[in-house]
Amino acid sequence: MSGQLPPLVVMGVSGCGKSTVGALLGQRLGMPFLDGDDFHPATNKQKMAAGVPLTDTDREPWLARLGELLAGKDDCGAGVPPIVACSALKRRYRDLLRSYAPEVVFVHLTGTAATIGARMDARSHEFMPRALLESQFAALEDLESDEVHVLGDITQPLDLLVESLELKLKPADAVGPEVTLPRACLPGSSPNSRRGTSYLSRDRTS
DSSP states (O other), X not given: OOSOOOOEEXXXXXXXXXXXXXXXXXXXXXXXXXXXXXXXXXXXXXXXHTTOOOOHHHHHXXXXXXXXXXXXXXXXXXXXXXXXXXXXXXXXXXXHHHHHOTTOEEEEEEOOHHHHHHHHHTOOOSSOOGGGHHHHHHHOOOOOTTSOEEEEETTSOHHHHHHHHHHHTOOTTSBOOOOEEEGGGSTTOOTTOOOEEESSBOOTTO
């Protein structure tokens, strides 16, 4: 794939497939993948393992660390922006990530509580029990128009889901649906303007 994508955050509630989809996207797009769970401090993991939801205070240093990774502070990809799996449930969490990497694009994996709950029942996770799913859905805040994002429906077969996300994320010289970037994400633009600029070309068949 020609061109270079900005850093990506694969987001959503626990059990939606962030790690699996993020790793496969990384392979297809040639971008390093980092699982945000690996960067939680031990105290956070202990709380979640006990079924205790994290507070914003618990999350802030973790999110700051992920923001540094998105900004290339640890250049594990030799200049290639990373894909980071992170729940990023609330707007203020996403704003913190964007304060480090303003050009980040969010890839939100969506599904119903019943679908995701069934998946969690069928898996084993180090520190994220099924009991925390309800609190995750309660905390989830919809992405807004000034947050650059694409959506992925997790009811699709995995290969089709990853392929559809790859198409949505194609760079500007590719054919694909339009994604609108806030002008503040583009070089030489005013950070106070929210007018959009096309990141992808429109589908030539439309």
